[in-house]
Amino acid sequence: MSNISVxxxxxxxxxxxxIAKNKHAxxxxxxxxxxxxxxxxxxxxxxxxxxxxxxVVIANVFPMFTITMLGVEDSATLIQGAWVLxxxxxxxxxxxVIFCSFIAPFLFLSCLAQVCLLLLTKRxxxxxxxxLKLVNFFTEWSMLEVYLVSFLIAVFKLSDIADIxxxxxxxxxxxxxxxxxxxxxxxxxxxxxxxxxxxxxxER
Amino acid sequence: xxxxxxxxxxxxxxxxLLISVKQDVKRQRCPRCFTRVHFRIPRSIQKTWAYLISAAxxxxxxxxxxISTLTSTGQETPDTIMSGTIALAQSDNLGIAIIIxxxxxxxxxxxxxxxxxxxxxxxxxxxxxxxxKLLLFNAIHWIGKWSIMDLFVISIMxxxxxxxxxxxxxxxxxxxCFGLVVVLTILAxxxxxxxxxxxxxxxxxxx
Ligand SMILES: [Zn+2]
Numbered sequence: 001m002s003n004i005s006v007x008x009x010x011x012x013x014x015x016x017x018x019i020a021k022n023k024h025a026x027x028x029x030x031x032x033x034x035x036x037x038x039x040x041x042x043x044x045x046x047x048x049x050x051x052x053x054x055x056v057v058i059a060n061v062f063p064m065f066t067i068t069m070l071g072v073e074d075s076a077t078l079i080q081g082a083w084v085l086x087x088x089x090x091x092x093x094x095x096x097v098i099f100c101s102f103i104a105p106f107l108f109l110s111c112l113a114q115v116c117l118l119l120l121t122k123r124x125x126x127x128x129x130x131x132l133k134l135v136n137f138f139t140e141w142s143m144l145e146v147y148l149v150s151f152l153i154a155v156f157k158l159s160d161i162a163d164i165x166x167x168x169x170x171x172x173x174x175x176x177x178x179x180x181x182x183x184x185x186x187x188x189x190x191x192x193x194x195x196x197x198x199x200x201x202x203e204r
Numbered sequence: 205x206x207x208x209x210x211x212x213x214x215x216x217x218x219x220x221l222l223i224s225v226k227q228d229v230k231r232q233r234c235p236r237c238f239t240r241v242h243f244r245i246p247r248s249i250q251k252t253w254a255y256l257i258s259a260a261x262x263x264x265x266x267x268x269x270x271i272s273t274l275t276s277t278g279q280e281t282p283d284t285i286m287s288g289t290i291a292l293a294q295s296d297n298l299g300i301a302i303i304i305x306x307x308x309x310x311x312x313x314x315x316x317x318x319x320x321x322x323x324x325x326x327x328x329x330x331x332x333x334x335x336x337k338l339l340l341f342n343a344i345h346w347i348g349k350w351s352i353m354d355l356f357v358i359s360i361m362x363x364x365x366x367x368x369x370x371x372x373x374x375x376x377x378x379x380x381c382f383g384l385v386v387v388l389t390i391l392a393x394x395x396x397x398x399x400x401x402x403x404x405x406x407x408x409x410x411x
Contacts, residue, residue, distance in 0.1 A: 004222070005222075006208040006213060006215045006222060008215065008220070009338060009398045009399070010338070010398065010399055010401070010402040011207045011208045011209055011215075011399040011402060011403075012206070012207065012208075012402070013206045013207070013208050013211060013213070029402070030334075030335070030338050030402070032338075067364055069365070069371070070370060070371065074364065076360070076363050076364050080363045081356075081359035081360045081362070081363040082359055083363070084359070084362050084363040084366070085359055085362060085375060088362070088374060088375060090375045090379065090380065092380050092383055092384075093355060093358075093359070093375060093379050093380055093383045094359075096352070096355065096383045096386070096387065097355055097356060097359045100349075100352060101356065129237050129238065132219070132237070133218055133237065133239075136218065140390075140394070143349045143352060146349055146350055146352060146353055146356065147356050149303075149353065150353045150354075150356030150357045150360065151356070151360060153300055153303065153304070153353070153357050154356075154357045154360035154361055154364075156297070156300055157292075157297070157300070157357075157361070158361070158364065158365075160295075161371075189219075189220075190220060193219045193220070193221070193236060193237070196236075197236060
């Protein structure tokens with residue numbers, strides 16, 4: 001069935017036509033995206049996701065900003081916000097915040113990096129399928145851009161009552177957001193599934 | 205215009221593989237990723253309604269319970285979403301007040317009402333054209349994650365403003381309810397199958 005494709009949004013059967021590199025095919029009935037001709041190769045995605053993982057570490061080790069209020073200086077890292085919610089026994093909200101701003105983007109990048117490594121080294125372990133499904137799941141819950149805007153709003157609110165200085169953590173957080181949007185834009189999971197199938201056939 | 209379902213072709217919703225279905229879909233699994241094969245998300249409409257109704261109920265405490273409490277030199281001022289927004293607008297932060305108002309009040313309302321309209325339309329209770337329904341759904345899907353913004357803001361404020369009795373911000377139970385609204389509306393959008401919109405069109409055309 002390689003000569004047809006089916007629209008995800010409206011179930012229409014469309015003839016699969018070859019398209020030029022980095023072009024998109026859209027559904028004639030509902031205009032949803034049908035398929036793309038690969039944007040980024042697996043090794044590009046690997047490089048991007050490893051860069052992202054390094055940025056996650058920096059964004060969490062170094063504070064995002066320091067605040068001087070009532071004569072006391074204090075700094076805040078990315079996870080701290082959610083951690084204080086846990087200490088105040090707001091477990092659900094704390095979990096939700098930490099999941100959307102840290103766990104989901106982190107696991108998205110690390111699952112993706114593992115998938116790329118397994119595919120490029122042609123090792124077809126059973127967890128490859130699970131990892132690919134997880135990548136799919138975590139894209140939905142990763143909300144870095146929302147967190148960044150929220151961060152700016154919080155800073156704006158705080159600037160009335162305190163002195164604020166931005167730190168290295170913020171810079172790496174912003175870069176992390178750009179890297180992850182770049183990955184989301186150029187990620188073609190269909191290519192990953194096909195590569196997995198090809199590797200599996202070679203093993204047999 | 206040919207639908208895949210009418211031609212016994214199912215698309216795996218995990219890995220997008222096209223699978224030709226012999227007779228009994230229920231027993232088939234995707235040969236590539238071993239997910240169960242379905243033509244449509246099973247019980248999509250019931251699931252979406254369930255999430256939506258729970259979200260609508262949760263909207264009430266989310267808006268009336270305080271989401272955060274500011275303690276300043278021993279005096280506690282609890283804030284609901286609305287009173288927080290009004291306070292922001294009065295202290296010359298109109299831009300931020302509008303952003304928070306849109307993200308935490310308009311967006312959840314838009315999501316719940318919009319999805320309910322789509323469901324009613326798919327169930328043939330009201331008429332909205334298929335293209336409009338999909339446009340509405342895509343808007344809901346895209347805007348979905350932005351409603352969590354206020355919770356992020358609160359988490360940052362709570363972490364940073366903590367000066368004992370002099371000045372501190374504490375979360376309130378409204379935040380928990382609001383978090384539930386956000387999760388429930390995202391789950392509602394996830395469980396709705398947009399292909400049902402065109403199934404309806406198909407059925408109406410044949411009549
Ligand atoms: Zn379509």
